[in-house]
Amino acid sequence: MKEVWTLAEFRHGKLNPISFELLNRGKNLAQKLNTSLASVVIGYNIKKEDIDELIKRGADKVYVVDDIRLENFMVETYAKVILKLLDEYNPDIFIAAATTIGRTLMPYIAVKKQTGLTADCTVLDIEEETENLLQTRPAIGGNILATIKTPNTKPQMATVRPHSTKPSPPDKTKKGEVIYKQFDNEAFNAKTKYIKFVKDESQQINIQDAKIIVAGGRGLGKAENFKLIEELADLLGGAVGASRDVVDRGWKTYPHQIGLSGKTVSPALYIAVGISGAIQHIAGMQTSENIIAINKDPEAQIFKISNLGIVGDLHEILPLLIERIKEYKKKGAN
Ligand SMILES: Cc1cc2nc3c(=O)[nH]c(=O)nc-3n(C[C@H](O)[C@H](O)[C@H](O)COP(=O)(O)OP(=O)(O)OC[C@H]3O[C@@H](n4cnc5c(N)ncnc54)[C@H](O)[C@@H]3O)c2cc1C
Incomplete structure (x- = not known):
């Protein structure tokens, strides 16, 4: 099934609103492919309101993995869990935001899946004849816009520049399916260990949210x-x-x-x-x-x-x- 997936970012008990920008992008792609749009959200203590919000903002399905071992972002563990989901459901397209999480996680997953990934896209579209994902990003020092395809491997993966599109507006009447998944200990075995989170105190305001x-x-x-x-x-x-x-x-x-x-x-x-x-x-x-x-x-x-x-x-x-x-x-x- 040609499902389109977006990664919803859930961190420190909160859903990053960037997830709604991705749903806006994903909605457009899913419509063109006449398929469903799904969001993946992984973390710990994920609130029902947050899952509902993803549905209202466009997700037809939400895949949820809620586990205390996913409380802190660890590329290896997050990637293992997502790879298990990808192997089980085989989406056609998988996009994430080009945030620190997206930029760390997506290349790791793309290598493991032996598929292509275009980083930092500003435009995403579907090629009519082939239904391939067209991934456009600035290249050669920003002087040209390059459009890249991944026609031979799946999923077609891309990260998208934050704030390069508006968040999709909520539709209170929209319904969707929620699929809760759990994995055994093997998925959480990692070579790296979480020690502590150190906030960058030099930056009081997140630059991308600043007015x-x-x-x-x-x-x-x-x-x-x-x-x-x-x-x-x-x-x-x-x-x-x-x-x-x-x-x-x-x-x-x-x-x-x-x-x-x-x-x-x-x-x-x-x-x-x-x-x-x-x-x-x-x-x-x-x-x-x-x-x-x-x-x-x-x-x-x-x-x-x-x-x-x-x-x-x-x-x-x-x-x-x-x-x-x-x-x-x-x-x-x-
Ligand atoms: C692939 C690639 C990616 C890049 N990515 C980025 C990027 O993400 N962000 C980025 O910024 N650059 C990026 N660059 C670098 C970019 O090309 C420039 O080199 C850089 O932006 C220049 O920084 P600047 O304006 O601080 O310095 P300069 O170009 O040296 O400009 C300094 C300015 O300060 C002015 N000035 C000097 N003294 C004073 C004074 N006393 N009072 C008032 N004005 C003064 C000068 O007139 C001058 O205009 C990238 C380059 C490449 C090739």
Whole structure:
């Protein structure tokens, strides 16, 4: 049966809303193939409301594996459980989000299944004549869009860029089937052991959920100057982003990187400071609602996509901006 599967991410007792974006993608594919759409959710203490929500958002079926040994994400155990499901039900297509979980799990599974996987797709479609999955993603430094097929092996697998589509809206009347599965100890034997979860405290807000992002580039000159970016982001209640150059230099960690090989973001306001606007950076933030750029070079590419551009030295502009916002906030408080 040509079933389309999506991976619903369940972590720390919560369903990641990214799961609904995948259902939106999956719905379109299942409709074109005239088949059913299923979501796989694995973890521990998975709530019935969460399973119902997956159905309301488009899943005709939900495969649930609820086990205390799946409480924490471990690639080996999660993959073993999913591989057992894939072997039993043989879906035609299996997609996950290009999140840390999806990017870790899907390649592992694809290798074990000896099938193809296209990472970080921005478009998914079905080829009419062959019913193959068309997997489109930016390639060659973001200069072209490549469409990839996996015609000879199943399932056809892809990860999808978070926020590259809207979550599917809920349909309260929709009904679906729930299939609970359990596996014996063998499925949970792993060479790796879970020790503890350490949260990245440097990032208070998940950059992909942030409404405001202040991002810094090489123009900042050195790591310490990121204090200005952090202060501005803090005052605005936003998150801190970075260009790849900054991450490569070790001024900021990878979770902050925005762009083709980093995260895709779409905040209400994106402030780019000392960032030139290379095509690979723009690929990750061009859908932001409002873009403000600060750069000393009036010819910088970033100005071409900005709603507001400030030409000048960031070391002069940022302290002034921070001071003005503080004054404004003080006035507002009185
Ligand atoms: C396959 C591939 C994937 C990539 N993925 C990514 C990615 O995900 N994200 C990403 O960002 N890049 C990515 N890149 C790298 C990208 O091509 C650029 O090299 C990078 O974005 C440049 O970073 P930047 O803008 O910080 O630095 P630069 O290009 O060096 O720009 C620095 C800017 O700061 C300005 N400036 C300097 N001093 C000041 C000052 N005092 N005040 C104000 N402005 C100042 C300069 O005018 C300049 O415009 C990728 C490249 C490749 C090939």
